[in-house]
Amino acid sequence: MPLIETLTASQILAIAPMEPERLFSGDQASLRHEFAVLAKCWHPDRNSSSEAAKVLERVVALHDAAKRKLAAGEWSAPDAIRIDATIGKSFVLKVKRRHEFELGEMAIAVNRVAFLVEKEHTILFETGLRRIKEIRYPDASIRGDLARFMPDVQGVYETAKRHVAIIAKSEDVVLLKDLLAHIGGQLPPKHAAWVVSSLLNLACFFEVTGLTHNAISPETVFVTAKHHAVYLLGGWWYAAPAGSRIELLPEATYAVMPRSMATSKRADIRLDLESIRAVGRTILGDSTGLGLVGHADLPKPMASFLRLPSSGSAIEDYRAWGQALKDSFGPRRFVELPVSSRDVYP
Amino acid sequence: MGYPRYDADTWSTYATATAAKTHHDYGRTSIFPAFDPTTFGMRESRKSELNPNATPFIAALDVTGSMGRVVEAMRKGLGTLFEQVITRAVIPDPHVLAIAIGDFECDRAPIQATQFESEPVTIGKEIEDLWLERGGGGNNFEGYLGPLYCAAMRTDCDAIRDGRKGFLFTAGDEEPQMVLRKSAVKHFFGDDIERDLTADELISLVSREWEYFHLMVTEGSHMQAHPDRVRRAWTDLIGQRALPLTDHTRMAEVIISAAEVVSGRDRDTVAKSWSGSTSLVVRNAINSLTVSSGRTGKGPRFI
Numbered sequence: 298m299p300l301i302e303t304l305t306a307s308q309i310l311a312i313a314p315m316e317p318e319r320l321f322s323g324d325q326a327s328l329r330h331e332f333a334v335l336a337k338c339w340h341p342d343r344n345s346s347s348e349a350a351k352v353l354e355r356v357v358a359l360h361d362a363a364k365r366k367l368a369a370g371e372w373s374a375p376d377a378i379r380i381d382a383t384i385g386k387s388f389v390l391k392v393k394r395r396h397e398f399e400l401g402e403m404a405i406a407v408n409r410v411a412f413l414v415e416k417e418h419t420i421l422f423e424t425g426l427r428r429i430k431e432i433r434y435p436d437a438s439i440r441g442d443l444a445r446f447m448p449d450v451q452g453v454y455e456t457a458k459r460h461v462a463i464i465a466k467s468e469d470v471v472l473l474k475d476l477l478a479h480i481g482g483q484l485p486p487k488h489a490a491w492v493v494s495s496l497l498n499l500a501c502f503f504e505v506t507g508l509t510h511n512a513i514s515p516e517t518v519f520v521t522a523k524h525h526a527v528y529l530l531g532g533w534w535y536a537a538p539a540g541s542r543i544e545l546l547p548e549a550t551y552a553v554m555p556r557s558m559a560t561s562k563r564a565d566i567r568l569d570l571e572s573i574r575a576v577g578r579t580i581l582g583d584s585t586g587l588g589l590v591g592h593a594d595l596p597k598p599m600a601s602f603l604r605l606p607s608s609g610s611a612i613e614d615y616r617a618w619g620q621a622l623k624d625s626f627g628p629r630r631f632v633e634l635p636v637s638s639r640d641v642y643p
Numbered sequence: 644m645g646y647p648r649y650d651a652d653t654w655s656t657y658a659t660a661t662a663a664k665t666h667h668d669y670g671r672t673s674i675f676p677a678f679d680p681t682t683f684g685m686r687e688s689r690k691s692e693l694n695p696n697a698t699p700f701i702a703a704l705d706v707t708g709s710m711g712r713v714v715e716a717m718r719k720g721l722g723t724l725f726e727q728v729i730t731r732a733v734i735p736d737p738h739v740l741a742i743a744i745g746d747f748e749c750d751r752a753p754i755q756a757t758q759f760e761s762e763p764v765t766i767g768k769e770i771e772d773l774w775l776e777r778g779g780g781g782n783n784f785e786g787y788l789g790p791l792y793c794a795a796m797r798t799d800c801d802a803i804r805d806g807r808k809g810f811l812f813t814a815g816d817e818e819p820q821m822v823l824r825k826s827a828v829k830h831f832f833g834d835d836i837e838r839d840l841t842a843d844e845l846i847s848l849v850s851r852e853w854e855y856f857h858l859m860v861t862e863g864s865h866m867q868a869h870p871d872r873v874r875r876a877w878t879d880l881i882g883q884r885a886l887p888l889t890d891h892t893r894m895a896e897v898i899i900s901a902a903e904v905v906s907g908r909d910r911d912t913v914a915k916s917w918s919g920s921t922s923l924v925v926r927n928a929i930n931s932l933t934v935s936s937g938r939t940g941k942g943p944r945f946i
Contacts, residue, residue, distance in 0.1 A: 399943050421943070535943070545943040554946070556847045562946050585852060587799045598835075604796060605836060606844040617837050 301331050302338050306348040309339075310355055311478035313397050317363035320356075323372045332360045378404050378411065380461055382454040390463075393642035394475055398516060399547050400534060401459055405475070405642070407468050409451065410519075410530055413459045421534040421545065422460045426453065428536035433506055443502055446495075446528045464530050469523055471641045473580065474515040476522065479641045483582030486595050487632045490622055492520060493577040493603075495527035497615045500569050504539075504611035509564040511535035513572040514549035515579055522634040537564040549575070555606075570607035570614050577603040596625030648693045648736075649725040649762045657764045658722055661771075666711035671774040674752035678743075678773065680797060681833035688738040688759040688800040688809075696735035698809065699759060699800045700724075701853075702898065703742035703790030705815030705860070707750070707779025713814055713860060713891050714743065718770040720895030721763035727896070731916075733903045734810075739766050740798075742790045743773045744815060747827040749780035754789040754831050756797070779817075783865070787813045787857070788823040791845040792832065794853055803852045810902045811853040814888065816863020818876040842880060854905050857881060858888040858897060858928070886928040893924040900925045904932050 301320075312319045320335075321328050338344060339353040346352075366372045373379075378395070381387045390411055392404040400418045404411040414422040429448050434440035452463040473492065477484065484492070496513060503509060512532025519528040535550075537543050543564045546554065553571040578586040581595065581603070589600040598621040608614050622629070676682055688699040704714045721739070728737045738759040745753030755773055760766035779785060794811050802809055823840045849855055857877055859866060866873045877885035888897055900913045910933075914926035 399941055418942075544946055546946060547943055551944040551946070552851065556843055556850070559946060585803055587803055587852075601796075601834070601836060606840065606848050608838065621837075 302334055304335075306339075306346060306352045307478050307481055309335075309352050310348070311475065312355070312359060313395060314355065314358040315362055315397050315402070316395050317359045317366060318373060320359050321363045323367070325367060328360070328363055328367065332356070378413075380411075380454060381456055382461075383456060384454075386454070394472070396472070396474070396516065398531075403472075403516075403531065405472055408466060410464045410466055412462045412464070412531065413456075414462070414534070415459055418534070419460065422462070425534035425536065426450065426462060428508070429533050432508070435505065439502070443499070446499060446526070448530050448533060466519060466528065466530060467521075469521045469638045470519045470526075470528055470530075471521070471638050472516070473518040473520050473576070475641050476520060476636065477515060477580055480636060484580045484634075486581065486599060487626065488522075488525075488634050489577055489580045490599070490626070491525040492518070492527055492580060493573060493618060494615075494622070495525070496529075496573040496576060497570075497611065497618055499527070499529055500566065500573060500611040501615050503569060504566045507539045509537055509539050509566055510569050511537060511543065511564065511572075512547050512550055513569055513576060514547070515576060516547075516549065518576065521638075522636040525631070525634075539564050539566055565609075566611055567607055567609045570609070570611060573614075574603050574607060598622075598624040647762045647765070649729055651722075651726065654722045654725070654763050657767060658719070661718075661767070664715070664771075666715040666775060669711065669714075669771060669773065669775045671772060674755055674774050675772045678755040678757060678769075679752070680754055680756060680793060680831060683756075683797075685797055685799045686740055686756060686759055686793075688740075688798070688802065690736075690801045691761075694736035694738065694761050696802070696807075697738045697759075697761065697800070698728075698734050698736055698802050698807065699798065700737050700739045700809065700898070700902070701742060701790060701794055701798075701811045702739065702894075703744055703787075703793075703811070703813045705785050705787075705813075705817070705863075706743045706773065706775045706777065707745055707785050707815075708777060708864065710815060710860070710863060711775040711777060713863075713894065714741075714770060714773060714775060716891045716894055717741065717814075718767050720892070721767050721770075724895040724899060725763045727899050728902075731899070731903065733906050733908055736761065738800075739763075741766060741770050741773070742793060743775070744786050744789060744813065745776050746779045746782070747786040747789065747820075747824065747831065748782060750776050750778040750786075752776055752831075753786040753827075754793060756793055759798075759800075784818045784820045785815050786820055786823075786827075787815060788820045788840070788842060788845050789827075789831070791849045791855070792823055792828065792840070795845065795849045796834065797832070800852075809853045810898070811849060811855045812858055812898055812901075813856075814858035814860055814891075814894065816860040816866040816873065818873050819857070819880050846881060854902065855881065856884045856886055856901050858886050858894065860891055861887055861889050862891055883931045883933060886932070888924075889927050890920070890924045893921050896921050896925055897928045900929050901932060904929055905934050907934060 335356045341349045378390045394405040396403045401414040449465040454461040512535045517531030553575045586604040602621040690697045740759045741757045743755040747753045757769035821842045
């Protein structure tokens with residue numbers, strides 16, 4: 298771990314509030330000292346950064362979590378999760394990164410991702426696994442093209458308090474949110490472009506097969522920077538056949554839900570399409586999109602597409618996005634993003 | 644824009660000097676170039692030392708036919724708007740932008756937008772510079788979607804970047820516009836967009852960042868002729884956010900009251916906070932307005 302006073306705002310904000318082990322040492326004396334150092338560094342009276350207050354708030358939350366965990370004897374090595382399944386099987390998953398999400402916790406290991414879902418959300422957990430199992434590919438060619446971007450469930454377990462699903466991933470795959478935090482909260486427009494293109498491609502597949510995902514966000518999307526590949530591994534708990542009744546959504550997609558869906562409460566590909574545009578805005582560093590339209594470095598056709606509403610058709614959106622990219626950058630060219638998973642998860 | 648702050652004496656001097664003015668005195672015979680959306684990029688509402696929590700308000704007013712009096716009522720009510728918002732302290736540091744609405748199919752300037760201003764004299768003077776074209780057509784709607792497009796695509800507000808919503812009010816006496824044509828966006832905003840935008844799409848878009856209301860001006864000639872039709876059309880489109888405005892001279896009070904109710908203040912308390920006939924106008928406007936309880940705790944959201 299680098300010297301605590303040299304951590305940047307984005308490095309500290311990338312630490313989930315329930316992961317104090319990633320910031321602090323595991324004894325009371327060190328905790329007191331480290332907290333004092335960080336509080337001094339990030340207090341808005343001493344630090345003029347616009348993010349100082351937010352960072353200090355996160356430091357305080359992490360300090361509180363550290364005190365609780367130390368008092369309860371729950372301080373764990375930051376890189377391991379022990380899973381004690383009720384059937385008697387126990388194993389330790391060495392993890393690179395842990396994130397809280399609205400149903401529980403996501404733990405990212407070298408070549409797998411564990412979703413630990415609280416038992417109060419059993420129905421969503423079971424629905425998610427069923428939807429993954431029910432993914433249908435129209436033919437072998439499409440399966441060959443797309444199956445690798447969908448979840449491959451390697452194990453399902455039940456512990457005393459949680460359900461656990463283990464999903465396979467290759468080593469170079471990282472959570473989009475983590476990639477974003479690593480590179481300072483903003484992808485260059487040409488790299489945001491391939492993320493959105495790939496997601497729209499998946500949305501076309503969903504539209505053709507009558508499926509809706511309903512939880513596409515930087516917290517559920519995984520990528521490989523090297524190959525410009527996008528994997529939809531998280532969020533399947535909310536997936537539903539198009540037109541079927543849905544009642545629950547994560548906050549990120551609830552925020553962009555079209556009005557017509559709020560009234561009908563029926564699954565609609567429009568939500569995935571709006572969510573993809575929101576992902577595009579977020580990875581360009583402006584989740585509202587307010588600054589995108591007047592942004593000097595961002596071509597106007599791309600900004601306008603991401604800010605305006607979806608057409609409601611994945612295929613039409615894919616076509617329009619292709620045109621926006623062509624108008625923005627000319628013919629497509631591969632531009633390398635020199636970031637590896639080892640950079641993101643050292 | 645929007646760095647100074649409300650000063651009662653300055654407003655009083657301006658209000659006294661312009662008290663005799665009516666909408667017939669507005670002198671422009673063409674659009675003021677600075678208010679033409681084809682000439683400007685973004686309208687910005689920025690926080691400052693004097694206004695650390697700037698809250699954007701957009702008042703978009705129908706200026707077709709005889710509706711120019713609504714604009715003048717808004718101008719005269721600006722002192723009340725700033726003073727009461729500040730005194731009541733429910734919503735911080737108002738920044739007001741005014742929009743004149745015309746008809747995209749018939750008028751020469753169906754959308755004109757001032758700057759965001761943080762005190763009433765400056766915005767009052769800008770309102771005096773709006774061109775009251777007094778046009779409109781026989782199509783039973785005015786360009787009410789123009790302000791929604793303007794708010795969504797042509798404003799950049801610190802409040803919204805900080806996660807707070809702005810307040811957007813349109814006001815007029817006709818039915819809603821249901822489609823904003825791609826060609827109109829090109830012609831009157833100078834923007835190339837992919838396709839026409841429906842009212843539902845623009846309301847979804849703008850509602851992420853703005854609390855949107857429409858004030859149905861019941862004194863307007865069109866609404867007097869077709870009250871049920873106008874009311875039904877707006878209610879079908881935006882539900883309880885369609886507010887009847889029974890006295891256009893009390894528009895500022897209705898705007899403040901609606902904003903307070905969606906900010907969590909009790910509806911009856913808000914209505915009772917005004918005296919005499921103003922209280923009746925406000926109560927009539929916000930009578931159906933309810934607020935969702937919002938989100939508590941973690942976990943998924945119920946739709």
